[in-house]
Amino acid sequence: MRTPLASMSALALLTVPTIAAPYIANAIFPNVPAATRDAQLLDFYQQWKSTYFTYGCGEGRAYVDVGGDDKPVYGGTEAHTITVSEAHGYGMLALVMMADVDSDAHADFDAMVRYFHDHPSLSSPHLLAWNQVEGCADAGDDVGGTNTATDGDLDIAYALLLADKVWGSAGELDYAAEARATMDAIMAYEVEPVGMHLGIGDWALRPDDTYFRNTTRSSDFMTSHLRAFAEASGQVDWYSVLDRTYAIIDAVRASHAAGTGLMPDFIVDLDTVPRPADAVFLEGEADGMYSWNAGRYPWRIALDYLTFGEARAKAAIDPVNAWIRASTGDDPTKIADTYGLDGSTLPNHGENSMAFVAPFGVAAMIDPANQAWLDAIWADVVDKPVADEDYFGNTLKLLSMIAMSGHWASP
Structure with a gap:
């Protein structure tokens, strides 16, 4: 099922999130009012989330459905692919960086972490198997479905560090420990x-x-x-x-x-x-x-x-x-x-x-x-x-x- 978006008002405007990085002094931004940029970002985030973010593959699990728009999925994936590790990393990044305007972001992020736990690569329980298909199984050896793709794991580790910064690590999930374990596995295997x-x-x-x-x-x-x-x-x-x-x-x-x-x-x-x-x-x-x-x-x-x-x-x-x-x-x-x-x-x-x-x-x-x-x-x-x-x-x-x-x- 798709995640509800009722908690995000289309009229809400972003303030600079508490975890936003201060950009270098001479950085430039699109020359439209900041409130307009933020409203445009929020509007597209809502559209993206309603199209691609979904709960499934177990209670309290969620992933980015790469076929959520009913368009072909490329990149060498197996037929009937539902997601790949790259998409999972992207989704975790988006959720934690939009947490200030999405009250569901914390729960949704945790659901993505649980999905990550359910699909370890063959090399490490702290890296994500690259490709999953309908029925929530890892894709077969013919496409290397249980291997890793480095980019997905890099984004997952980075998103976990951000989660520790914005939500802390004293709850159900210890984001800081999860990030350390994933970083160590990247260094060891990627x-x-x-x-x-x-x-x-x-x-x-x-x-x-x-x-x-x-x-x-x-x-x-x-x-x-x-x-x-x-x-x-x-x-x-x-x-x-x-x-x-x-x-x-x-x-x-x-x-x-x-x-x-x-x-x-x-x-x-x-x-x-x-x-x-x-x-x-x-x-x-x-x-x-x-x-x-x-x-x-x-x-x-x-x-x-x-x-x-x-x-x-x-x-x-x-x-x-x-x-x-x-x-x-x-x-x-x-x-x-x-x-x-x-x-x-x-x-x-x-x-x-x-x-x-x-x-x-x-x-x-x-x-x-x-x-x-x-x-x-x-x-x-x-x-x-x-x-x-x-x-x-x-x-x-x-x-x-x-x-x-x-x-x-x-x-």
Whole structure:
């Protein structure tokens, strides 16, 4: 069943949440009144939640239903998929960051944690199995349903840290302990212990795997998460992972994307010279291009500058902003859904997908020179109906709107 939304008034306006991160002083925001931005965010959050958030798979359990809009589910999932770990992490982030205006958020978040407990990966009870299907079972071995995907676990750990900050850990669920356990499991099973890079999942870092071991995925480059993990745990190895991530970005930019700053979906040969993956390396022809995985990269990296003032993040995203503005003529509706690292597009490419447009809005916030560009992106994002996008586009739109409106939080 869908969660009730009666407790959220469509007329309610956000105040800055108690857990919102103070952004760096020169950060910019869409040039509309803050109350208007907040109302637009709340309206879309309500639409997103009524479409995708659902209770099921046991008493007091909830998940993000990736097929809640009755549209096809992609990403290599098994037939009849109901959710994936990436979606679970996104949902937990959204709930805790919108808790100030959603009185159901605490109970809903706890229901998502219980679901997380019910579907452990094979490697650790503190990591989430990647894919579940109708009937609430984990997907089969043919799609690696009980393996992990690193991005989902990173977001879950970060959301648990935020939950400890906003609700404390003295109740039924000890969020702080849960976060520590998940962070430790990520370090043990999803970080390559020699190169200290983020792996693409526990399956790729098993002792008998060599082909995927020295691979990373740019959508996992959550550098502000890594910094937060280091500060919360006191474990200095997280700083090593953070530094390695920026070193990989620098290497790929210098040799393969000097004119654009773009990252490919997958980066290989991390034990020698990092490079974009070949076509059909893992998921498809665009594995070495800026495509459906890498489209999240501008949002993730920009947050490290906006919330922590990380100079390496700004250096990485400045050229991306310059290139995308020039290539579209400052018209976000012309943003394509896949690019070569040289900025080229594919024949018959799509345009104006929120999975690509909205993350560029967060990236625009790092420099006042991007004000008109940010305003155009915000207007385009707000104008796009929920029915025009699928789970992926709508969810990246929601999380990007949370960031663009100033409500992204740090532990």
